[in-house]
Amino acid sequence: MIAKRYCKTIAAACGLLCLGTFATGGDRPSDACPALRERTLKPVALVKVERSEGAFQGWRASRSGTTGSAFGRPLVRGDEFIFDFGEHLVGYVKLELGDIDRPVDAPVRLDLSFAEVPSEIGEGREGAASLGTISPSWIQDETVTIDEVPSVFEVSRRFAFRYMRLRVRACSNGGRFSLRGVSARAVSSADLSAFRPIPSASPEDDAIDRVAAATLRDSMQTCLEDGPKRDRRLWLGDLRLQALANYATFRNYEVVRRSLFLLAECASSDGAPATAVFERPTPRSSNGRRILDYTALFPATVLEYMRASGDTEAARRLWPTAKAACETVLSAVDETGLVRADNGFWNFIDWQDGFDRQASEQGAIVFGLDRAYELARALGREKEVAHLPGIAAKMRTRAVEALWDGSRGVWKSGRDGNVSWMSQAYMSICGAGTPEMRRGALERVTDMPDAVRPRTPYAYHYFVEGLWCAGMKSEALALVREYWGGMVKKGADTFWECYDPSDDMASPYRSILLNSYCHAWSCTPSYWLRRAREEGVEKRTNVR
Ligand code: RAM
Secondary structure, eight states, X not given: OHHHHHHHHHHHHGGGTOBSTTOSSSOOGGGOOOOOEEEEEOOOEEEEEEEOTTSGGGEEEEEEEOGGGGBSSOBOTTOEEEEEEEEEEEEEEEEEEEEESBOOOSOEEEEEEEESSTHHHHSXXXXXXXXXXXXXXXXXXXXXXXXXXXXXXXOSSOEEEXXXXXXXXXXXXXXXXXXXXXXXXXXXSOOGGGOOOOTTXXXXXXXXXXXXXXXXXXXXXXXXXXXTTTTOSEEHHHHHHHHHHHHHTTOXXXXXXXXXXXXXXXXXXXXXXXXXXXXXXXXXXXXXXOBHHHHHHHHHHHHHHHHHHOOHHHHHHHHHHHHHHHHHHHTTBOTTSOBOTTOSSBOOSOSOSSOOOHHHHHHHHHHHHHHHHHHHHHHTOGGGGTTHHHHHHHHHHHHHHHHEETTTTEEOBTTTTBOBHHHHHHHHHHTOSOHHHHHHXXXXXXXXXXSBOOOSHHHHHHHHHHHHHTTOHHHHHHHHHHHHHHHHHTTOSSOOSOOBTTBTTOOTTSOGGGSOSSOGGGOTHHHHHHHHHHTTOOOOOOOO
């Protein structure tokens, strides 16, 4: 397969760019590149995109005709169609052009705009995007010029979309051309035949599961990408969640293995994994400041991979990187066992504003140290990290001393005692305090109007995980149904990067045009729904 050869080439060049354990010569583990599988999809209808009050972000796409009505008729400057492919896809568009009566005597220039959701067509693209905090070049616009007609032209850039608007920008005055066909070559490393729906699931659960699996499918390429529209790169935090959903659905271990090795091969000089990697043109770490909480997740991600796949050999090779991740995150912890406010890392946790991350980071690090020790034991390397259980225990004790707010019965964070859902979640995940404290804090925080709520499906995943660890599995399942089910009700084909049920216009980048609407870290309902089924959690309860 082409993809295999390509990966070999980029891996060979990686020696110049990557540091750490895998820095020197020879074949790299990331050479083993998953094959991309292809599907051919055709648009199912022509649509118009109009303002609609009740619709997600105020825009609705409604059917305006059959695709056939766009084909075979003479086209002139200004003609335009919006093709609806009926589902989200990632791939390459093919345009079949023909002549009418006489040869076409000038190039055909077309403006193509791709959209995952209707608002990307409806909103004025340039204006809204210029207000954003990241580059408008993420907006999926392309102008193509086709010299030869009749011909079949494949647009070389890969796009993530359901809708494609095609506008004739310029063409011959004399010769007339027509469209004869439009199709897309969709690509993914997921084997769709491996997917099994959840037996006798309710229609609502089944819909959530299918949208989650489509999100994973389309972000599963030659590595695990975060968003196939944006950022089109491998992020450690997204990878852990994709891997969990993948073990429950497509079970493609090769793509997880390669992604883990890409992060390890692009390690920093201290040996800890990169937290984000550009796969192309050659693998390299993409972000200046590493994410503290993502780094802490690396040992857990390796352990989970080893358990799911049985690939102990890869875990052995990744062990030095996992061990280095522990040392790196510990550099953010002071001598008393508390995460330092000014630790120099990017403290991520969520794209929410105005919340303090100290308690969440504390929890993420303790969780990471525990999983690292578990991994070490499974590999017979526990002597190398004999100090970790003691440090984790000290950090848990310190959390109770410094972060427990006894009067309010919740975990607080930072100098001002900030209270957020995420602090409660991570304290539960790391097992600080007593079971009653953890459970009570989770119950109370959802009733506190001032407590900072999560903003992204990534953070909601960890809130669900926090509930699960506290034994509140029915509540966790109810939240999965309510939050992700809310996106399904608003028409999601794939789950979004950012979803605030009370604000459709929420964007971490101050422009909804820059949001990604098929985002890796949103795919975990496929994991939770199956886990709930396995563990017999079926009660339907509501979380506010
Ligand atoms: C954004 C992407 C990505 C995430 C980082 C922290 O750039 O959404 O998924 O991992 O932020």
